[in-house]
Amino acid sequence: MSSSKEKLLRNLDWNLIYTFLIIVNEGGISAAARKLNLSQPSVSNALKRLEEHFGKRLILRKKGVFALTLQGMRIYEYASSAGRMLSNMADHFVEQQDTVQGEIVIEVASYLQCPAFDKAIASYHALYPNVIFCINTQPSADIVSHVAEGGLRIGLSNKKISKTGLRFDFIGYEKMAFYCGSSHPFFNKTDLTLDDVKGSSYLSFESDQPGEGLDVIAQFREGHQFWGRLVAVSSNVEEIRRLIMTGIGIGALTTDSAQTYVDQGLLWPLPPYDDFPMTEIYLVTPETVTLNDIERNFIKQLKKHVREDAKAIYK
Structure with a gap:
């Protein structure tokens, strides 16, 4: 058999308690009705039902008088404490519901440098700090294939192809140059010409091939007869840079x-x-796959920074 305490707790209606708190905080039935956007009879009825539940008069109300009884003061004290805890709980769960959470997967060509992309990551994180970035480096050709096959939805690539189902948005340029390391014979020489460099041992990206992501480098080397013995190949910019710094070739x-x-x-x-x-x-x-909100919002940020950078260049 349930005790009187259990019955009281089981049948207690928080809506009535909440209305009681508003009545007290607002200082009257009329003010509480305006606060709650309810009619005065509805608020009065809620107070009456709460008093019936406790079997006690909680508020003395007659013309010119509005005061809590002793029982009313006790219930207000307990209800206020409970209200604060419930309010904190509500804040927590509302915040969680309103927070954008998840991850965004992006593949980027390993040698790619794009200021607009860096800015987009920073601004997107500021807006959605609970979204996790998962960024991997791949050759441009692989990135395009991954998007075409449906395993990837956002990629940054130097390769553009005409293929149904894919969208390519131009977002910037990269300036490329040739370098040698400190132990190479060309190091510190300021009077070199292109003819001096021709024929030097060469370090290459895998995509430094006609029709691949670094096709522009392949075209440059072919157009200027910039040939030499190939000594190493990598798809990773850190490895190419490290190999150049060993002095075994230029790249x-x-x-x-x-x-x-x-x-x-x-x-x-x-x-x-x-x-x-x-x-x-x-x-x-x-083109044919619907992106989720996290992905669409990131692309929106990226394109915004691309436009801003373009305006800054042409000012």
Whole structure:
């Protein structure tokens, strides 16, 4: 058999308690009705039902008088404490419901340098701090294939192809240049010409091939007869840079990624010094697959920064 206490707790209606708190806090039935957007009879009825539940008069109310009884003061004290805890609980769960959570998977060409992409990550994180970035590096050709096959929905690539089901949005350029390491015979030489560099042992990205992501480098080398013995190949920019710094050959890097190492005396720029090969950067997404909100919002941020960077260039 349930005790009187159990019956009281089981049958207690929080809506009545909440209305009672508002009546007291607002100082009257009329003010509480306005606060709750209810009619005065509805609020009066709620108070009456709560008093019947406890079997006690909670508020003395007659013309010119509005005061809590002793029992009313006790219930108000307990109800206020419970209300604060429930309010904190509500804040927590509402915050969780309103917070964008999840992860965003992006594949990026390993040698790619894109200021708009970096800015988009920073601004997106500021807006949605509970979204986790999962970013992997791949050759451009693989990135395009992954999007086409449906295993990936956002990629940044130097490769553009005409293929049904894929969307390529131009988002920027990369300036490429050739470099050698500190132990290479060309290091610290300022009077080199393109003819001096031709025939040097060469380090290559896997995508430094006609029709691949670094097709522009392949075209440059072919157009200038920039041939030499191939001594190493990698798809990873860190490995290409490390191999260049060993001195076993020369290789191409983005000027932005190489500048810090040039400043440190670990890399040396080689001809051409002004006619730099320029690679294009594309955002690769599926045309026929619906992106989720997390992905759409990130792409929106990325395109915003692309536009802003373009305006800054042409000012």
